[in-house]
Amino acid sequence: MFGTALIVFREVLEAALIVGIVAAATRGIAGRGRWIATGIAAGIAGSLLVAFGAQALSQLAAGMGQEVFNASILGIAVAMLAWHNIWMSAHGRELACHAQEVGGEIRNGSKALSVLLVVIAIAVLREGSETVLFLYGVALSGGAGRAAMVTGGALGLLGGVLVGWLLFAGLLRIPLKWFFSATSFLVLLLAAGMASQAARFLIQADMLPSLASPLWDTSGVISNSSMTGKALQGLLGYDARPAGMQIAFFLTALVVIWAGMGWARHRLPGNHPQTA
């Protein structure tokens, strides 16, 4: 039971951290609760599909279907997070003002939310499909352990959700003046980390050269299988033994999104009335 709880917790943790950041980053936008719930639900539905289509999926792309699929959805998530951050650079001040004045919410944020719905769905899908496969395997192999499996799975899920919630609650304590800068910074790291993980899958599929692998090895300090390693992997794509190509993807995403944010801040000043 404890083993099951631990594995489920590890899988849920990454998704929960991402949901926590997104939930905080969309503070002040009307109807975000419903959007986030929809994203989670879509992600769970997607995990079931991916888990039970695993055989078909892995045969695609000359046996590299899983890698291509993972790299593709990570790429989509990076694009969505980039769009969000650039949008926030233009509207962040507006959001902060509104949240301060009325404790209220702005109306025209549904575009930003639909983008983050996709990110949440992808995060839940990636970790969820592995959890489904794992639990399915346990259910198939051990008849007697089923009750223990359900309990373990639930405990793991609860633990993961709790950590995501703590991150969310912690972020909300940041003063409003700094709040959107802080969440934008986290989203920026999240996007760059996902770009690096996408590169890892393409290297695994032998579709990208690794460019010196590993570039360094910090697995003696923080291993990727430790809890800290898992959390850092979720937050910024931490890899104890990164390939040069992963670092190149990380830095490129970082610089491109950063430049986009700077551009948006100059071109679309958010403290002026918007004409949608």
Added chain:
Amino acid sequence: MSRLALALVLSAATVAFAAEGEFNVTLEGHKFTPDRIEIPAGKKVKFFVENKDATPEEFESEALKIEKVIPGHGKATIYVGPLKAGEYKFVGEYNEKTAHGVVVAK
């Protein structure tokens, strides 16, 4: 549709990176056979892993930077290396107690 197109393009790209050296690995009763695989150092090789169990397994190795789900009664191709000489552990993440092995690069 565009994802399909991407998959096709990328799969065409794999052909260009054809690798030398192929190794068969079987997973049965949540155990890998062989569980000690010797490969040449400095070369990229291919593992063909067959899962004879009914349950899915994830071939995972932090050292080898591999994470791949192998469905029950399914097969998977995994690229390994190029590696420096040394030992690299791998596990079946869903059954870590029994499913483990080591790749030895010489």
